[in-house]
Amino acid sequence: MQKLAVNAATLVATARARITEIETQEAIALLGDPDVVIVDIRDPRERERTGFIPGSVHAPRGMVEFWVDPESPYFKPVFGQAGKRFVFHCASGWRSALTVATLQDMGFEAAHLREGFSAWVAAGGPVEGV
Template sequence: MKTVEQLVSEARARIEEWDVARLIATPDAVVVDIRDVRERAKGFIPGSIHAPRGMLEFWWDPTSPYHREVFAGPGPFVLHCAMGWRSALAAATLQDMGFKVAHLVGGFEAWQAADGDIEMPVPKGAIKSGAPG
């Protein structure tokens, strides 16, 4: 039996890993937040796309009825979760499917520790800034 820590370690050994500095220095990177909605509700990396871990492969696969066109783009795509374990596993899975992706080492926690900007979701029913009201 393998532990989750072993699985993550094996995934990290074969995927591309980005740190926060590289992500900031690559403005065309497509940041994909794979955390669940409760985590994202506490804040997210501005401009990131939310793709919950449970739907990631289905949204990415162009032959899936659930495919999302945003994942057909050129990238580079950088996945992140809270601390980098789920995103390492997800990146390895997408790589196994033939997609070129990376993951953010340390995840959202590393982003916060580096004082990266954080955006908060607009509450349902609220009027977005700049919208007619």
């Protein structure tokens, strides 16, 4: 097997060093704020199996860049709302860190839930769909 120039853990660490990370308790406190949009990038099967944050928007990881780009035929208006604070999450914070770093490169401001949905559940954050 070919050795990678950069491993996944390094990519995540590099992303985390340059993006905004939100701790679990802060994210729970943001729930219900009309100026905050929580975006779940997990696979649909993960959401079905473990539930989701109430009111969260689902944007599968493979489509996020296209859904936030107003010039893309896949653009979703939820991402064009002015004055909103977007907080992305996955299960453990790795995928969302990479996602937010990419979105930041595109010029889309966002943050991510540092330890992901699993920490949300462990901290007693509300969950729907289970």
